[in-house]
Amino acid sequence: MDAIPQRYLRQLAAVFDPCCRDKGISVVDMGLVHSVSVEGRHARVELLLTSGWCPFAAAVLGEVRDRMEALPEVDSAEVEVVWHTPWTTDRLSDSARARLRFLPDPVAVGDRDQYVTTHRRGGLP
Template sequence: MSVDTIDTNELGEKVVKVIKTIYDPEIPVDIYELGLIYDVFVNENYDVKVLMTLTTPNCPVAESLPQEVEEKIKSIDKVNDAEVEITFDPPWTQDLMSEEAKLELGML
């Protein structure tokens, strides 16, 4: 394995780290801990696809948030391309939040 080689799991972890730097503007918790990221796929061409949701379909950042996620992922070394798909199935609920997020928001 050459030094340039990176496995898809390792790249997936880098993607998650970057996603954890993106915050919902209305809630002081990153979108990963909020449970807005449903899935991160990395293929052998280092194309990344993120399946995510928003807290509500008419979320004020419905346009900008997925774009921010896509741009930040594309900025990672080795990522060939990135695509963000928004879904509302299943709809987001507070149950999807991590313990950390619930603690941060005083829900525990």
């Protein structure tokens, strides 16, 4: 896969998966943009989904299409979900990874059992 031009990534950084909008994590930060190509005045975007059962897929695909069609050099755009490349957390940007982390880095926890005992709801073992 060729590198995606930054101007397209900046354009798509305004599209949010509804599950991550409140955290400010875009489809770009999630690593959902697999490829972007523009031939003539037609754009083609390939997206990955975190799950094949994503109830928001249609809305996200429509927003991606609209954002690409808002570019002055693009008259039309198509967006396709690709299944040949699975989405994994390795695709998260560093900022998305930090915003999604709700537990400390495992390296920072010396004694896992003690940590779990101390941080259980209400402090109860």
